[in-house]
Amino acid sequence: MSARAERIGLLAVPGLSFLAVIYALPLFLLLLKSFQIDGQFSVAEYITFFGDDFNMAVLWRTLRVACLTTLLALVIAYPTAIIMARAKGIWLSIFLIAMVLPMSVGVVVKAFAWSILFRTRGVLNDTLISLGITDAPIRMLFTETALIIGAANVFLPFMVLPIYAVLRQMDQRLPEAAASLGATPVFRFTNVTLPLSLPGVVAGCAFTFSLAISMYVIPSLIVGERQQTLSMLTARSFLFLRNEALGATISSILLIIAISVVLGSSWLASRLGARQ
Amino acid sequence: MNDPVRQTSGERSYLDVVRVGKAFKDTKVLSDLDFRVGQGELVSLLGPSGCGKTTLLRLIAGLTPADSGDVVLDGRSITAIPAHKRNISVVFQSYALFPHLSVAENVAFGLRARGMAKGATGPKVTEALALVRMSDFADRPVSALSGGQQQRVAVARALIVDPVLLLLDEPFSALDRKLRETMQVELKSLLRDRQMTAIFVTHDQEEAMAVSDRIAVMNAGIIEQFASPAELYARPATPFVMDFIGLSLRLRGQVSSTAADQSRVETAYGEVVVPKLFPLGTKLVLGVRPELVTPTKRENTLSVQIADTMVLGSKTQLHGLSEAPDRLICELPGIRDEYRRGQDVQFGWDVANTLVYEAAA
Numbered sequence: 001m002s003a004r005a006e007r008i009g010l011l012a013v014p015g016l017s018f019l020a021v022i023y024a025l026p027l028f029l030l031l032l033k034s035f036q037i038d039g040q041f042s043v044a045e046y047i048t049f050f051g052d053d054f055n056m057a058v059l060w061r062t063l064r065v066a067c068l069t070t071l072l073a074l075v076i077a078y079p080t081a082i083i084m085a086r087a088k089g090i091w092l093s094i095f096l097i098a099m100v101l102p103m104s105v106g107v108v109v110k111a112f113a114w115s116i117l118f119r120t121r122g123v124l125n126d127t128l129i130s131l132g133i134t135d136a137p138i139r140m141l142f143t144e145t146a147l148i149i150g151a152a153n154v155f156l157p158f159m160v161l162p163i164y165a166v167l168r169q170m171d172q173r174l175p176e177a178a179a180s181l182g183a184t185p186v187f188r189f190t191n192v193t194l195p196l197s198l199p200g201v202v203a204g205c206a207f208t209f210s211l212a213i214s215m216y217v218i219p220s221l222i223v224g225e226r227q228q229t230l231s232m233l234t235a236r237s238f239l240f241l242r243n244e245a246l247g248a249t250i251s252s253i254l255l256i257i258a259i260s261v262v263l264g265s266s267w268l269a270s271r272l273g274a275r276q
Numbered sequence: 277m278n279d280p281v282r283q284t285s286g287e288r289s290y291l292d293v294v295r296v297g298k299a300f301k302d303t304k305v306l307s308d309l310d311f312r313v314g315q316g317e318l319v320s321l322l323g324p325s326g327c328g329k330t331t332l333l334r335l336i337a338g339l340t341p342a343d344s345g346d347v348v349l350d351g352r353s354i355t356a357i358p359a360h361k362r363n364i365s366v367v368f369q370s371y372a373l374f375p376h377l378s379v380a381e382n383v384a385f386g387l388r389a390r391g392m393a394k395g396a397t398g399p400k401v402t403e404a405l406a407l408v409r410m411s412d413f414a415d416r417p418v419s420a421l422s423g424g425q426q427q428r429v430a431v432a433r434a435l436i437v438d439p440v441l442l443l444l445d446e447p448f449s450a451l452d453r454k455l456r457e458t459m460q461v462e463l464k465s466l467l468r469d470r471q472m473t474a475i476f477v478t479h480d481q482e483e484a485m486a487v488s489d490r491i492a493v494m495n496a497g498i499i500e501q502f503a504s505p506a507e508l509y510a511r512p513a514t515p516f517v518m519d520f521i522g523l524s525l526r527l528r529g530q531v532s533s534t535a536a537d538q539s540r541v542e543t544a545y546g547e548v549v550v551p552k553l554f555p556l557g558t559k560l561v562l563g564v565r566p567e568l569v570t571p572t573k574r575e576n577t578l579s580v581q582i583a584d585t586m587v588l589g590s591k592t593q594l595h596g597l598s599e600a601p602d603r604l605i606c607e608l609p610g611i612r613d614e615y616r617r618g619q620d621v622q623f624g625w626d627v628a629n630t631l632v633y634e635a636a637a
């Protein structure tokens with residue numbers, strides 16, 4: 001590394017040390033705690049955790065909800081990103097504001113707003129009953145489906161923006177070149193636009209999945225204690241059960257999942273990038 | 277010359293663009309434009325940026341819809357046919373190679389788009405790459421190629437589908453001068469061998485003259501003249517064409533007297549005679565190609581003070597002191613270093629070599 005590059009590297013010091021003290025150190029201590037019982041190294045906590053049916057059910061639910069949330073967000077986000085990448089002027093501003101503005105409304109506010117919509121005597125059920133589509137109100141709040149819909153809604157911008165950014169950068173001549181070579185709109189999409197947008201899709205999925213796997217407020221407000229997720233279980237362990245070892249263990253499992261997602265997605269992104 | 281646009285070189289036209297108009301947000305880009313190309317012709321659309329040449333190309337390719345008019349190819353209207361069904365290949369200025377595909381995959385794209393299985397494209401791809409001398413690069417990613425190599429791949433990709441027409445949008449502008457000249461010669465002979473009908477878009481008059489049978493000089497959404505390079509140079513139809521193609525001595529003037537089929541014109545540098553009759557007082561623009569001007573007395577002679585001399589190797593240019601848009605220039609073959617700045621000389625030329633146009637109001 002040249003002397004100049006070394007000096008520029010110094011600019012990273014404040015950020016890195018902030019992360020080291022505030023982020024890496026406490027997480028490392030937490031990880032240590034999960035392997036310790038009475039000062040001795042032990043994996044007993046992990047064995048206990050994975051041996052418990054309830055814990056496993058929570059783990060699977062957490063993974064399932066995170067996967068489905070990511071999938072739903074992707075399905076909604078991709079067409080939105082395409083439209084945004086083509087939008088100009090005032091329309092682009094409207095889309096960007098529509099993406100960013102909801103992030104400034106707290107999740108708590110949104111969750112209570114949904115409960116007005118989804119609850120047993122809520123707007124949606126009243127409408128369905130008055131239209132005669134259903135006789136009795138459908139249970140919507142406190143279900144996994146409501147959780148996935150809610151989470152996908154909150155995390156949507158984190159899926160849309162990376163895909164939008166990649167599509168926006170794409171040379172608009174590429175689909176035109178494909179058309180002039182005889183490619184139908186479908187062939188153009190599957191062979192040009194889609195493969196070139198994959199780095200954005202990977203980034204968006206990594207963001208959304210990481211957020212969805214560790215979300216706490218949204219499931220607490222939408223499904224409550226009835227269907228816990230790993231984050232809720234962690235909080236319960238620390239706050240109510242006073243079982244720090246269990247809390248540390250679950251946190252570590254979450255951490256490992258998050259790290260795998262980040263490493264996996266950056267590997268995938270660099271592989272996709274290398275081809276370009 | 278009265279209707280320069282409607283001439284065609286062949287007996288019948290192959291591509292026939294009929295009265296097309298296009299406007300972007302109230303700005304007219306093409307106004308009722310006619311344009312005809314014969315089969316196997318190499319044609320250039322030449323003009324300054326914003327003249328509508330790229331829009332005309334995109335309209336023929338089907339990438340931009342026309343507001344009015346018709347595009348007819350080989351006797352069939354293609355105006356309503358989408359780009360991917362026209363079988364017209366385009367080579368873009370940026371080449372638009374697919375960055376996620378290898379060289380061979382890029383070249384195979386058109387075959388695959390036409391439903392050929394991935395495994396079956398091999399022989400044609402090999403042939404196409406050999407045609408542009410890129411066989412050794414088949415498995416490389418396109419990002420690893422130089423500008424000239426990328427252009428070759430773009431040409432191979434465009435030709436592999438046997439297009440009915442090849443359109444090239446500023447295909448040489450990303451290349452440096454030496455490489456550009458080599459590629460022009462190479463591409464021209466390649467297209468000739470395949471009897472391809474091709475339309476180049478360019479703003480570079482030397483490039484247009486090098487690669488085309490005929491050049492359509494465009495300005496502000498219309499074709500000012502459509503003719504062979506020699507015709508354009510020797511007999512430009514408008515002052516715009518005269519200025520755009522090559523250099524010329526250029527003067528503004530007013531008719532002061534007339535005799536037989538000639539007019540005498542008063543200019544800021546003296547009186548000259550032009551080979552055409554105009555009413556007294558008509559405002560004119562005159563031009564003479566610089567190699568037809570000599571530093572000696574001729575039928576028309578002006579006294580000039582040399583403002584600059586440029587020794588350009590194969591030729592020497594003498595620039596006389598003048599005020600824009602007038603221009604006094606004389607071009608002599610070979611190296612002539614006996615002329616000095618500030619020296620008084622006479623620029624002379626023959627009446628018959630004088631180009632003359634009525635000045636725009």
